[in-house]
Amino acid sequence: MVDRLPHEKGFHVSWDQLHRDARALAWRLDGKGPDNGQWKAVVGITRGGLVPAAIVSRELDIRVVDTISVKSYSHQTQKEALVTKEPQAELMGDGEGVLIVDDLVDSGKTLELVRKLYPKAHFATVYAKPKGREQVDTFITEVSQDTWIFFPWDMALQYVQPYRGTD
Ligand SMILES: O=P(O)(O)OC[C@H]1O[C@H](OP(=O)(O)OP(=O)(O)O)[C@H](O)[C@@H]1O
Ligand code: HPA
Numbered sequence: 001m002v003d004r005l006p007h008e009k010g011f012h013v014s015w016d017q018l019h020r021d022a023r024a025l026a027w028r029l030d031g032k033g034p035d036n037g038q039w040k041a042v043v044g045i046t047r048g049g050l051v052p053a054a055i056v057s058r059e060l061d062i063r064v065v066d067t068i069s070v071k072s073y074s075h076q077t078q079k080e081a082l083v084t085k086e087p088q089a090e091l092m093g094d095g096e097g098v099l100i101v102d103d104l105v106d107s108g109k110t111l112e113l114v115r116k117l118y119p120k121a122h123f124a125t126v127y128a129k130p131k132g133r134e135q136v137d138t139f140i141t142e143v144s145q146d147t148w149i150f151f152p153w154d155m156a157l158q159y160v161q162p163y164r165g166t167d
């Protein structure tokens with residue numbers, strides 16, 4: 001018998017679960033936009049935000065979709081985030097009416113940077129950890145800070161040993 005499962009503190013999200021949670025996020029945002037409840041665009045933060053952004057735009061019938069690319073650098077002990085591709089400036093303005101979507105917020109650094117650029121945008125993530133929670137306006141599921149979320153695009157089906165092992 002093993003006394004510790006290898007995936008303890010790991011939150012493994014299947015495609016089905018991700019689809020359900022991203023749909024739940026869309027439904028929560030429905031009718032909450034500033035223009036008669038409407039949102040004018042969805043912007044996905046690459047790359048993790050692309051899948052939930054597609055699901056949200058489909059559910060809410062938002063046809064205008066753009067992306068913002070943020071690259072995180074590890075330099076000694078500092079982690080610095082940098083925007084490497086911006087969405088269309090005329091679309092964004094100060095972010096009013098725009099839904100900015102990411103898969104999760106962890107430390108909050110990514111959203112903090114994007115928020116500075118588009119302070120009036122609405123920030124939505126599927127998952128959130130406590131440190132970054134204040135950076136996100138709407139999310140579906142919170143996990144503890146020491147949990148690592150594994151997304152379906154980073155995983156594959158593979159054989160696992162029986163719980164009791166083999167002879
Ligand atoms: O709240 P933070 O601490 O900033 O972390 C959250 C960000 O980190 C991950 O993206 P990553 O930068 O790994 O790039 P990717 O989406 O291209 O995988 C995740 O998709 C979020 O965008
Ligand atoms: O928990 C996580 N899972 C995947 N990517 C991440 N990037 C920051 N935190 C995480």
Ligand SMILES: [Mg+2]
Nearest residue numbers: 046047048049
């Ligand atoms: Mg990301």
